[in-house]
Amino acid sequence: MSFRLCLAILPLAAAAAAMGTAHAQTESKPSALVAQRIGRPQLALAPDPAPFLSELPDRASFDRMARVYDPGTPEAQPHVLFVIDRQAAQGKVYFVNTRRHALHEDFLKARHLVTSWEPGVRTRLYQQPQRRFILGMVSWQPQLKGFVFEFWEGDRQTPELLRTAQAVLARDMSFAPLRFKANAAQHEQVAQEAGIEAVTQAQLIAGRSALAYNPGRAFGRLRLVEDIEQVDDLAPEDIVVLREAPLALPPVAGVILASPSTALSHVNLLAKGWGIPNLYLKDAWQQLQGLDGQTVWLDVRRGSQRIEARAEAPAGWRPVSRQAKARLLSAPDLRRQQPLPLAQMRLKDMSACGGKAARLGELQWLQSQGRLPATAPVPDGFCIPYGAFAAFMAQPEVKARVAQALSEGGFEGSPGQRRAVLSRLREDLLAMPLPAGLEAQWEQQWERQLARAGVFVRSSSNSEDLANFSGAGLYSTVPNVRTELARAVKTVWASAWNAEAFEARRQAGLRHEQVQMAVLVQKAVDSRMSGVMITRDPFDATRSGVVYVSAKRGIGIKVVEGKRIAEQALFEERSGAIERLSSSAESTELRLDESGGLKEVAVASAAVLQDAQVLALSRLALAIRRELGGVEQDIEWAIDGEGRLVMLQARPFVQRSAY
Structure with a gap:
C-alpha cells in the first residue's frame, strides 16, 4: 500500500476557484457573461421565484435569490445583485433574483427601468456621479467568512454613493454585517474619503496560503533545495521546492516556492515557456519534508492543488514536450562586426543583432513616426553584432577550448559535471584575446555616441526572446559599466555557456553551435x-x-x-x-x-x-x-x-x- 499525502490548500481566489479561469490572483466577482460562456454549473432555479425582494431579513432569503459559483465546495460563492433607486422614497432597493437575472441590464430591462442599453447608457449608470441607480452586489466571501458588498471594477464611485449604498444595505439586509470590498484602486480612494473601511485586493491576496503562478500538472521526484547554486544534479524530471525564487533555473518538471514571488519573475516566465506548474505554497518546507526524494503527482489548478506521493503517473498523462522546432534559430547574418546604433536599427536587423536590440530600434523608429508616444523614449545605445562574437569564437584557441570542454569525460551524463566544466570555460573565455580592432571600435562608439556615460551591457542572442522560447534570465547582464567595456562584452558572450542556458537549450533541442550572441550596450538609467x-x-x-x-x-x-x-x-x-x-x-x-x-x-x-x-x-x-x-x-x-x-x-x- 503506497503512502499518499494530499494537501488541501486554501483557495487561491473565490472567483478563480469558481470559474476555473477567472482572476486567479484576485478576489473579484467573475462576470456573469463569462460564467454563461464557459458553462459553469449553477444551482437549479426554485419553483416560480420572485423577481426581486425589497429586503433580505435572513440567510434563507439571500440563498433563494443568490446565484452560486462552484456550489457544494468550500469555495462556493453565492452573490445577489442589488439595484438602489435613489429617486424612490428612502432609496428603494431591489435585491435581484440573480438566478433569473444574471446581469443588472437584464433586471433593469425586465422592470422597464431602462429601455435601452446603448454605450451611453452604461456610462450614465456606472460612471456619472449624479446617477439614478446604484448597481452592485452582495456576496459571501469564503476567505473572509462573511458578507461584502462590491461594485464592478469600472464603476466610478463617489463618497456620497458609497455611503448611500452602505446605509440602505445595512437597513434592508439586517441578518449579517456587511463590509465593503474594493475592486479597483478608485474604490479604495473613495472609501477612504467616505470614512468607510475597505477590504482590498492586496489584503485578500496577502492572506492566502497559496498562489498558482502557472497552473499545470507534473510527475517526478520531489526535491527540497536550500540553495539552487549549490545543487548540481537537478534533472528535468524533478519537481523542485525552493525557499525563494532564484534568478535562473535549469529545466525541471515543476516549481514550488515557499515565499511569494512575482508573476513576471524570470523563473515564472521560464515556467510559462516550458509549460510546467509553478506554485507558491506557504510553509511548503514543513508541509513537504516528508516527501523529499519521493516521486509525486503535482496538480496545480486555479482554485486548488494536489500533491501526492505515488509510484506511477495517472493513466493517460503525458509530460509536456519541450522539443523546439528547428526554425527557432534562424540563420544569423555574420557579415557585420562594427557597432550599429539603435537609431539605425529596425526589425529586419534581428538577423544581425538579435531580437532584443532590433525591437528597441524598431520602437525608436515608431516614436520618430509618431506611432508611439515620444514621452516614453528608449535609452540610446548600440549593438555589437553577431559577427563580432563569431569572429571571437572562430579564433583557433577559443574553438579548441570550447571543443575540449564539450568533450570532457562525464560531461554528457552528469549535470553537476557540466556545471563545473562550463564555469571553467567561462573563466577561460574571459581571458582570451579579442580579434584585432574590435575593442577600439567599441570604445570609439561609446565615446562618440554616448560620451562614455555608464551603460548596461546586455545579451541579445538568437536563442532568447523568441516566439516560443523566452530564455528569460538565462544570459548575463553587466550593470552600469564605466570602465573595461571589453571585459563586460566578453562576460555577456561567455554567458552563452551559463549552465542554466545550456540546460534550457539542451531540453529545447536547440543546437549550441548555432547560438550567436549579439550585445546591447545601452545608456544606464538611474531608475526611481x-x-x-x-x-x-x-x-x-x-x-x-x-x-x-x-x-x-x-x-x-x-x-x-x-x-x-x-x-x-x-x-x-x-x-x-x-x-x-x-x-x-x-x-x-x-x-x-x-x-x-x-x-x-x-x-x-x-x-x-x-x-x-x-x-x-x-x-x-x-x-x-x-x-x-x-x-x-x-x-x-x-x-x-x-x-x-x-x-x-x-x-x-x-x-x-x-x-
Missing part, C-alpha cells in the same frame, strides 16, 4: 521605479484587454529576480479600472553607483506607482502590442529621476499550456 508589464492577464488567459504591471523602487533587477513580492496592478481597458493586487515587499532598492555597478539603499516608501502612472504604462503597453503586430508583449520599463517613463525591452510573451 522600474518593472515589467505584459499585455494580458497572466492568471487568466481568457481575459482580454488587460495589462498586468509589476513594479518596485529602484533598478529593475529586483523585479525580474522575483525574490520578494512586487507591487502588482491590473488595468482593464474596457472599464479603465485599475485593480491593486499587492504592495512591494522590498525594504531596499538598487541604484547606480557613481564608481560603477550598483548599490543597495533603503527604500523610503513601500508605495511605488500612482494610478496615473499605471494608466500611462498600460496605454503604452497596448500601443506597443498594436505596433508590433498584435503579439502579446512582455515589456521592461523604468521611470527616471525626472519622472519620465522609458522603455527598456519588448519581447513576445511566451506561455505554453501545461494541460
Whole structure:
C-alpha cells in the first residue's frame, strides 16, 4: 500500500476557484457573461421565484435569490445583485433574483427601468456621479467568512454613493454585517474619503496560503533545495521546492516556492515557456519534508492543488514536450562586426543583432513616426553584432577550448559535471584575446555616441526572446559599466555557456553551435521605479484587454529576480479600472553607483506607482502590442529621476499550456 499525502490548500481566489479561469490572483466577482460562456454549473432555479425582494431579513432569503459559483465546495460563492433607486422614497432597493437575472441590464430591462442599453447608457449608470441607480452586489466571501458588498471594477464611485449604498444595505439586509470590498484602486480612494473601511485586493491576496503562478500538472521526484547554486544534479524530471525564487533555473518538471514571488519573475516566465506548474505554497518546507526524494503527482489548478506521493503517473498523462522546432534559430547574418546604433536599427536587423536590440530600434523608429508616444523614449545605445562574437569564437584557441570542454569525460551524463566544466570555460573565455580592432571600435562608439556615460551591457542572442522560447534570465547582464567595456562584452558572450542556458537549450533541442550572441550596450538609467508589464492577464488567459504591471523602487533587477513580492496592478481597458493586487515587499532598492555597478539603499516608501502612472504604462503597453503586430508583449520599463517613463525591452510573451 503506497503512502499518499494530499494537501488541501486554501483557495487561491473565490472567483478563480469558481470559474476555473477567472482572476486567479484576485478576489473579484467573475462576470456573469463569462460564467454563461464557459458553462459553469449553477444551482437549479426554485419553483416560480420572485423577481426581486425589497429586503433580505435572513440567510434563507439571500440563498433563494443568490446565484452560486462552484456550489457544494468550500469555495462556493453565492452573490445577489442589488439595484438602489435613489429617486424612490428612502432609496428603494431591489435585491435581484440573480438566478433569473444574471446581469443588472437584464433586471433593469425586465422592470422597464431602462429601455435601452446603448454605450451611453452604461456610462450614465456606472460612471456619472449624479446617477439614478446604484448597481452592485452582495456576496459571501469564503476567505473572509462573511458578507461584502462590491461594485464592478469600472464603476466610478463617489463618497456620497458609497455611503448611500452602505446605509440602505445595512437597513434592508439586517441578518449579517456587511463590509465593503474594493475592486479597483478608485474604490479604495473613495472609501477612504467616505470614512468607510475597505477590504482590498492586496489584503485578500496577502492572506492566502497559496498562489498558482502557472497552473499545470507534473510527475517526478520531489526535491527540497536550500540553495539552487549549490545543487548540481537537478534533472528535468524533478519537481523542485525552493525557499525563494532564484534568478535562473535549469529545466525541471515543476516549481514550488515557499515565499511569494512575482508573476513576471524570470523563473515564472521560464515556467510559462516550458509549460510546467509553478506554485507558491506557504510553509511548503514543513508541509513537504516528508516527501523529499519521493516521486509525486503535482496538480496545480486555479482554485486548488494536489500533491501526492505515488509510484506511477495517472493513466493517460503525458509530460509536456519541450522539443523546439528547428526554425527557432534562424540563420544569423555574420557579415557585420562594427557597432550599429539603435537609431539605425529596425526589425529586419534581428538577423544581425538579435531580437532584443532590433525591437528597441524598431520602437525608436515608431516614436520618430509618431506611432508611439515620444514621452516614453528608449535609452540610446548600440549593438555589437553577431559577427563580432563569431569572429571571437572562430579564433583557433577559443574553438579548441570550447571543443575540449564539450568533450570532457562525464560531461554528457552528469549535470553537476557540466556545471563545473562550463564555469571553467567561462573563466577561460574571459581571458582570451579579442580579434584585432574590435575593442577600439567599441570604445570609439561609446565615446562618440554616448560620451562614455555608464551603460548596461546586455545579451541579445538568437536563442532568447523568441516566439516560443523566452530564455528569460538565462544570459548575463553587466550593470552600469564605466570602465573595461571589453571585459563586460566578453562576460555577456561567455554567458552563452551559463549552465542554466545550456540546460534550457539542451531540453529545447536547440543546437549550441548555432547560438550567436549579439550585445546591447545601452545608456544606464538611474531608475526611481522600474518593472515589467505584459499585455494580458497572466492568471487568466481568457481575459482580454488587460495589462498586468509589476513594479518596485529602484533598478529593475529586483523585479525580474522575483525574490520578494512586487507591487502588482491590473488595468482593464474596457472599464479603465485599475485593480491593486499587492504592495512591494522590498525594504531596499538598487541604484547606480557613481564608481560603477550598483548599490543597495533603503527604500523610503513601500508605495511605488500612482494610478496615473499605471494608466500611462498600460496605454503604452497596448500601443506597443498594436505596433508590433498584435503579439502579446512582455515589456521592461523604468521611470527616471525626472519622472519620465522609458522603455527598456519588448519581447513576445511566451506561455505554453501545461494541460
